[in-house]
Amino acid sequence: MSDKEKAQRAGVNGEITLGDVKNEKKIRRKELTSKGEEKLAYWTLVLPGFLIYFAVMAFPTLFSFILSISNYYRGGQLFGPKAVDFKLVGFGSYAKVFQDEYFYVALKNNFKIVLISVFGQIPLGFILAYILNRGLVKFTGFFQTVIYLPCVISTVVIGILFKSFFSPTGAWPEVIRIFNPAYQPTVNANPMASVLLVILWMYTGTYLLIFIANLQKIDSSIIEAAKIDGASEFQALRYIILPALSGVIVTSAILAISGSLKSFDLIYVMTGGGPANRTTVLSIFMYDKAFKGAPNYALANAISTIMVIISFLLIGLTKLAEKKFGGKE
């Protein structure tokens, strides 16, 4: 044994109690750092994403409400030397919105879009998905791909395409003339109808995909067993497939409702809300108040707050309807 080793041993032996204490401290510190490390890891991982999300979505939604009850009509700096005199003035902007006749036109059009989404897109999507899933046809993948195609194309392209297609100098009058040679193009009597048609055309594919994915989850042996017991195709649909899909139908309805209120791009490009504001919807109405002519930001934010409230009311109603009529899951 060398001197060095001896010295080390002595040292270790001599400090045996002290070493124990140190060890204990080390263990405790390790536990602490483990907790601390978890905390540190948690916040480093969460914060970048959450801060951006908060700044871009959560905060503006709350801020929109504050602006809607303020006197911030014309814009300008909130802070600094050139700051405007910012005050909360109450719900006057809301009263103004409710007095505006175009608000009701927009509201009505929005509800038409909600209706065509819930009672047009969803049933059509379901029927198509059902046909494709029951294995009655070949080329399932092809049909699925083609019917979903309109959903991936830029709304801008679709909007301008149909604007030209339905225009009096476009192709629509020619198509009508195939069936009715005496047809003369006039000013579009019901501009909202063409918008609704395009919306139906664009989004049915989404619900087709949702329903197909969920139909595939249903155990086909249950349906086969029911068939052997003498159930018709319709009975299998009514008593096995539809109840199994009730949750998906509610989800789709919620998607359709929140999607309906999003219908800005298409209408902005296709009609701009015109002619004479007849195809306006709440989002276009709000856009006009904020960015067309003299801005009124408080008013625009009042409209957007009303939109949030309507959207959550409708979603709440859908959930209620699910509890009352479905809920067999």
Add this chain to the structure above:
Amino acid sequence: MANIQDTKSTSVIIGKIVVYIILGIFTFLALYPICWLLINSFKTTQEFQLNKLGLPGKIDGYESTLINYKDAWVRGKFGGLILNSIFYTVVSVAFIIMFSFMCGFAFAKLQSKATFALYGSFTIGLLMTLQCIMVPLFLMANWTGLLDTRLGVLIPYIGIGLPMGVYLATEYIRSIPTALIESARIDGAKFFRIFAQIILPMCTPLAVTIAILSVTGTWNEFMLINILTSTPTLKSLPVGIQAFAGALSSDYGKQFAALVIGLLPMLAFYLVFHKEITKGVAAGAVKG
């Protein structure tokens, strides 16, 4: 007995015919407007006025032409706009995926009392209507000097894509067995290492789903970039198409060519990834 089988098979055949007719009609309706656009983009505006539904070259003195594409491409400056769109899409999708997995791992596998509130606020974001943040975002961008900058477009795009990404990532990482992480902890691995070396490699399929969902959304986004930028060189392809083609209300030839240019990138993307896209949409939608 034979009779019963006969009627059964005829009814099956009739049913099949009906089903094919229904699907045929829908296929036709889905494709017709796009084919109509494509066909007419090869006609000059004069020829289109004479022949709105037929193939090009059917009328004497006219033949199919590429002049519309040449004119539209040069005058609309679509080359730069396509590069802009690629830039916005690639950068924001990369950040969406990264932040989604970071948040998803923390929410799914790390203990914190904050998860309930933070994750909850992300799921509310799934139902938020984007139009409602349009005006505040515009004002905020204006105050911070981010209006009309590339960063001012990217930040909202990332934030808007996050709720869907975080939701999918959290649910996905939750289904990864915690035992994997615990055993790595016992071996002394730090959380960051676990995240980088265990979780991330397992999440590749989900990264594809999130990428596909956010690529279509970001590429086609129009409303925000339309109000957040004013310099033409900062705009994206859809905005450029709207500015160019929307203004040409009577020059149909160039308008149709511009629309085809606007349609092609997503069409190509869809044709290549249609399997992943159709799967991803269903995964992204089931979130109620």
